[in-house]
Amino acid sequence: MSQTKSSSWSNWSGSVQCNPKEILEPSSVEEIQSIVKRCAAEKSTIRVIGSGHSFTGLVGNNKTLISLDAYQGVENVDKEKSQAVVRAGTKLKLLGETLLSNGLAQVNLGDIDVQSIAGATSTGTHGTGITLGSVSTQIAEITLVTAKGEVLVCSETQNKETFKAAQVAMGALGIVTKVKLQLVPAYKLKYVKEKVNLDDCLNNLDKYKTQNRNFEFYWFPHTNTIQAKMLNITDEAPMKSSVMKYFNDMVLENGAFKVLSELCRMFPSMSKSVAKISAGAVSTGVDINYSNRIYATPRLVKFQEMEYNLPAEHAVQAIKEMRESINANNFKVHFPIEVRFVKGDDIYLSPAYQRDSVYIAVHMYKGMEYKTYFDAMETIFKKYNGRPHWGKMHTRTASELSQLYPMWGKFQEIRHQLDPEGLFMNDYLRKLMVVNG
Numbered sequence: 403m404s405q406t407k408s409s410s411w412s413n414w415s416g417s418v419q420c421n422p423k424e425i426l427e428p429s430s431v432e433e434i435q436s437i438v439k440r441c442a443a444e445k446s447t448i449r450v451i452g453s454g455h456s457f458t459g460l461v462g463n464n465k466t467l468i469s470l471d472a473y474q475g476v477e478n479v480d481k482e483k484s485q486a487v488v489r490a491g492t493k494l495k496l497l498g499e500t501l502l503s504n505g506l507a508q509v510n511l512g513d514i515d516v517q518s519i520a521g522a523t524s525t526g527t528h529g530t531g532i533t534l535g536s537v538s539t540q541i542a543e544i545t546l547v548t549a550k551g552e553v554l555v556c557s558e559t560q561n562k563e564t565f566k567a568a569q570v571a572m573g574a575l576g577i578v579t580k581v582k583l584q585l586v587p588a589y590k591l592k593y594v595k596e597k598v599n600l601d602d603c604l605n606n607l608d609k610y611k612t613q614n615r616n617f618e619f620y621w622f623p624h625t626n627t628i629q630a631k632m633l634n635i636t637d638e639a640p641m642k643s644s645v646m647k648y649f650n651d652m653v654l655e656n657g658a659f660k661v662l663s664e665l666c667r668m669f670p671s672m673s674k675s676v677a678k679i680s681a682g683a684v685s686t687g688v689d690i691n692y693s694n695r696i697y698a699t700p701r702l703v704k705f706q707e708m709e710y711n712l713p714a715e716h717a718v719q720a721i722k723e724m725r726e727s728i729n730a731n732n733f734k735v736h737f738p739i740e741v742r743f744v745k746g747d748d749i750y751l752s753p754a755y756q757r758d759s760v761y762i763a764v765h766m767y768k769g770m771e772y773k774t775y776f777d778a779m780e781t782i783f784k785k786y787n788g789r790p791h792w793g794k795m796h797t798r799t800a801s802e803l804s805q806l807y808p809m810w811g812k813f814q815e816i817r818h819q820l821d822p823e824g825l826f827m828n829d830y831l832r833k834l835m836v837v838n839g
């Protein structure tokens with residue numbers, strides 16, 4: 403087993419830093435079990451790093467950090483059942499390409515593919531599509547190493563309650579070693595980007611979200627402009643990735659936006675003008691490719707983010723209130739607001755638990771003051787019974803969160819049974835999980 407020399411760790415956005423005693427890279431279940439047993443005997447604590455793409459303190463720990471980068475890959479593919487057993491550390495990009503070579507695909511994905519499968523599912527990572535659940539709903543079976551160092555397999559038919567808890571558990575129940583995913587035959591998507599008026603979109607929102615398999619939009623604050631993104635299954639041949647497309651994605655969208663963002667960081671009062679310039683330059687176009695190659699986009703400009711899940715029926719009203727608040731407070735923000743839709747599920751701590759949902763995400767360029775803006779938006783999200791994305795910034799603690807989740811008590815009961823000594827807890831998780839923790 404390798405141990406990294408680095409004595410410090412930081413997440414993607416730089417919002418979390420820690421100085422662990424050790425960062426270990428096990429490459430087998432047996433090695434994971436032996437770390438767990440040793441740390442339990444030492445009464446120490448363990449947190450697992452996925453790819454560090456959560457914005458919150460979920461991973462931070464000054465004792466033992468485990469990375470599963472050396473434990474990646476697809477172990478078994480059942481083409482008849484469209485299922486695959488995947489090692490927990492496997493990055494989504496590798497997973498997508500391996501599945502494609504076997505004629506299979508994930509039914510939906512978020513907008514990047516650098517996360518590990520266990521990291522993504524542990525926080526309820528989602529894409530968009532009102533008939534499609536979060537990535538966690540794709541799990542048919544989870545294998546955990548518990549605080550006793552034992553291997554526990556759970557599914558709809560085996561340890562069902564633990565399964566419903568473990569599908570979104572932020573690493574609080576144990577170390578996920580494998581997931582069996584329910585997949586679909588590989589498919590191609592036609593991706594259409596259009597510039598649309600925000601009010602026109604809100605007036606026709608039901609049509610947009612039900613007439614497209616995947617619909618989302620980016621709204622540029624201080625403007626009435628959105629970029630609408632519509633993805634639908636197609637039999638058309640993939641479009642060749644042109645030099646022009648690369649130039650557009652990497653240079654124009656990421657490069658120019660980085661320069662404009664730096665300008666806003668140095669002169670925050672320019673944010674409104676920059677939002678208007680960005681809205682004016684919204685890119686439109688079409689792309690066709692296999693699904694896993696379409697969902698993900700490069701994210702070279704770093705930011706902080708808050709994202710909330712609201713019942714889908716409140717989408718229009720909440721967005722209108724956000725607009726009023728941004729205009730009234732003249733918030734210095736140029737990053738677009740992202741709006742997506744997700745089907746409800748039955749996972750105990752899934753923000754989409756028992757409700758079809760709209761997810762609304764607000765962003766601020768790294769290095770710019772975000773708290774005033776995020777606080778104002780969170781007040782609106784709370785009013786509509788909003789549940790925060792577990793991997794993104796929010797201010798909620800256990801006493802409030804316990805009121806938002808009907809199965810909160812059951813989840814905590816299972817957590818106490820599986821990890822009575824808090825081997826898998828850190829200070830941040832304690833605030834989320836333990837009332838007055």
Ligand SMILES: Cc1cc2nc3c(=O)[nH]c(=O)nc-3n(C[C@H](O)[C@H](O)[C@H](O)COP(=O)(O)OP(=O)(O)OC[C@H]3O[C@@H](n4cnc5c(N)ncnc54)[C@H](O)[C@@H]3O)c2cc1C
Nearest residue numbers: 452453454455456512513517518521524527528573578793
């Ligand atoms: C640029 C960017 C784009 C994003 N896009 C989306 C999006 O489109 N949709 C969306 O919903 N979210 C999105 N996110 C959020 C991101 O998907 C989640 O925060 C996700 O959890 C990150 O995965 P990760 O592998 O980096 O996990 P980490 O952030 O490293 O870890 C997340 C949690 O999982 C736990 N964990 C990881 N591996 C294991 C394991 N093997 N066993 C037990 N626990 C484990 C960690 O301890 C932690 O609690 C985005 C984030 C960024 C920075």
